[in-house]
Amino acid sequence: MTGWRSSDMPDQHGRTAVVTGANSGLGLITARELARRGARVVLACRSEERGREAEERIRAALPGAEVEYRALDLADLSSVREFAAGYPYERLDLLIDNAGVMALPRGRTADGFETQFGVNHLGHFALTGLLMPKVLNTPGARVVSVSSAMHALANVDMGDLNSEHRYRRWIAYARSKTANLLFVHELARRLTAAGSDVVVAAAHPGYAATNLQTAGPRMEGRRSAERFMRVGNRVFAQSALAGALPTLYAATARGVRPDSFTGPGPVGWRGAPAPSWRASWTRDDVAGERLWVASEQLTGVVYEGLPH
8 A cells, every 4th residue: 555646546437426525625635536537526515606616626627527516515414315315326436425524613503413423424424324225236336434533532422422411622523533433334334234345434634734624713713723723734734635545545446445444654644545543442333333323313314225
């Protein structure tokens, strides 16, 4: 895996990908590089203005690229259902659950869930479940969930999934990223039990310079914190392209194993894609099943074609 680059991706012509949060940062880079290798890419974005702009930017950089914007707000399950119902293609080769929010002030989704848990986990859980029939009917399909090394800060609290008792923004973020990994673990188990060849894997970008770090401070008007994050991005972070490589690897490289976790470099901060350390609780079968059942109940989405 040493030195793997986006140019090492296999040809993607004839394949269709959905990338959530594709209007900026890692999502935009991921979508662009998949399109560069020939994939038809659906840019699943909350903002139509930014989604259309991303579509134009990719087409300007890659004349002839097959990219299209479609509305998706992961903070609103009705929007998730509309996106899935309106997905126009018979095949879905790559579902990249990339979009996310980080360390936001306490908030609620349209359905009343704590924002970070609702967007980062529940929105993607529902989207993946609603699109699973397309995924299962596509030979060689993959699902990639973008988690974070920050998951190590906290396990999910099954007694307080919505952080009702106490809200700490970084702990809530870490729990949502642990939820991503538990989701991958449980989905991989169920796919294996179903005899499916679909590969579900996880990735994380390390410390990559995107607008994710500054969103929370900007929302609260904490200018000094926003400046601090911007300086950190300039001095310590790797580029958004480098941060997207683990996702692209998990999505396209040969030999990617189910329930694997790819990150940048041996220390998980920066570098070429490599196997990444993950907390033992993210491979807990009991916790994975409990979170799955709770997620089905909260979203109302039951995965068709997969055993319990």
